[in-house]
Structures are given as structure tokens and as C-alpha cells.
Amino acid sequence: xxxxxxxxxxxxxxxxxxxxxxxxxxxxxxxxxxxxxxxxxxxxxxxxxxxxxxxxxxxxxxxxxxxxxxxxxxxxxxxxxxxxxxxxxxxxxxxxxxxxxxxxxxxxxxxxxxxxxxxxxxxxxxxxxxxxxxxxxxxxxxxxxxxxxxxxxxxxxxxxxxxxxxxxx
Ligand code: DQA
Numbered sequence: 001x002x003x004x005x006x007x008x009x010x011x012x013x014x015x016x017x018x019x020x021x022x023x024x025x026x027x028x029x030x031x032x033x034x035x036x037x038x039x040x041x042x043x044x045x046x047x048x049x050x051x052x053x054x055x056x057x058x059x060x061x062x063x064x065x066x067x068x069x070x071x072x073x074x075x076x077x078x079x080x081x082x083x084x085x086x087x088x089x090x091x092x093x094x095x096x097x098x099x100x101x102x103x104x105x106x107x108x109x110x111x112x113x114x115x116x117x118x119x120x121x122x123x124x125x126x127x128x129x130x131x132x133x134x135x136x137x138x139x140x141x142x143x144x145x146x147x148x149x150x151x152x153x154x155x156x157x158x159x160x161x162x163x164x165x166x167x168x169x
Contacts, residue, residue, distance in 0.1 A: 024066060026068075027072070030070060042150045084115060093118050119136060121146070
């Protein structure tokens with residue numbers, strides 16, 4: 001349910017005024033949250049995110065329009081980011097899963113598309129046992145990172161994007 005007034009391949013965003021089109025993206029192994037290692041990722045499922053955003057934003061909920069995308073494929077995630085640019089999406093909350101730590105290709109995409117992206121993690125990646133999880137390929141190109149708040153991380157990312165977009169105008 002992304003809305004846009006930007007014409008295709010116009011590139012950058014449409015004039016920034018609410019409601020802001022915010023895309024929530026999820027990478028590999030995140031479609032089955034609730035079932036996947038609940039001791040790490042919790043028992044809540046992705047479809048609860050809109051309600052959590054609503055809870056956090058309250059009366060400001062009308063200032064955002066959320067859309068969602070999940071893929072296990074690196075290429076599809078890059079295609080969706082490029083499409084978001086063409087659509088005039090205003091901001092992206094992106095949990096790239098393990099690609100966060102490995103994908104130069106996704107990092108390269110975020111670096112050129114010119115959209116504010118918030119890196120999202122359900123778990124606190126800095127506290128995880130595997131050292132590779134403390135590395136983020138995309139970290140240098142995102143506006144910030146939210147990690148460790150369970151499913152609420154996505155809602156906090158939307159709130160951060162809203163504040164960022166409002167401050168820009
Ligand atoms: C994750 C953390 C990553 O290290 C892991 O590969 C994931 C999920 C998180 O949300 O905590 O798939 O991004």
C-alpha cells in the first residue's frame with residue numbers, strides 16, 4: 001500500500017510531505033519468525049508489525065504508509081530497493097538478516113539509491129556469540145541501526161524514519 005506521486009525512474013523521492021511511504025523489508029530466514037529459534041527471535045510473527053507501529057506512533061500513525069517485502073534472495077532484495085527508489089518510497093526499515101554481515105552487493109545498492117535506510121535487527125547483534133554478527137557491510141550507508149528490541153525494533157525504525165523525514169523538510 002505504498003503511495004507515490006513520483007514518476008517511474010524519476011529517481012529521488014517525491015516531495016517530502018506526510019504521509020511518508022515507508023517500506024519494511026526483511027531478508028533471508030525472516031519469513032517464519034515465531035517458529036525460528038524463538039529463544040533468540042521471540043514468538044511473535046511479522047504480521048504484528050503494523051499493530052506495533054500503531055502502538056508506538058499513536059496519533060501520528062496517519063503520517064506513514066507502510067508497505068512490506070520479504071525475500072530470501074539477495075538479488076530480489078536489491079531489485080526491491082531499486083524499485084523503491086523509482087516508486088518514490090521515502091524511507092526503508094531493513095532487516096537484511098545474515099546478508100547484513102556478508103553482502104557487499106546490498107551495501108552497494110543502499111549506498112547509491114539515495115533513500116534513508118534504517119538497519120534493523122530483532123536480536124542484539126553486538127551481544128551475539130558469533131563475531132561476524134558484529135560486522136555490518138551496510139552500516140556505513142544507513143542512517144542508523146536499531147538492534148535488540150525484538151519485533152519492536154521495526155516499529156522503532158519506523159519512528160526514527162518519521163523523525164528523520166520530518167527534520168529534513
Ligand atoms: C538478525 C541477526 C542476523 O545476524 C541474523 O542472521 C538474522 C536475524 C536479527 O534480526 O536479529 O537472520 O538480523
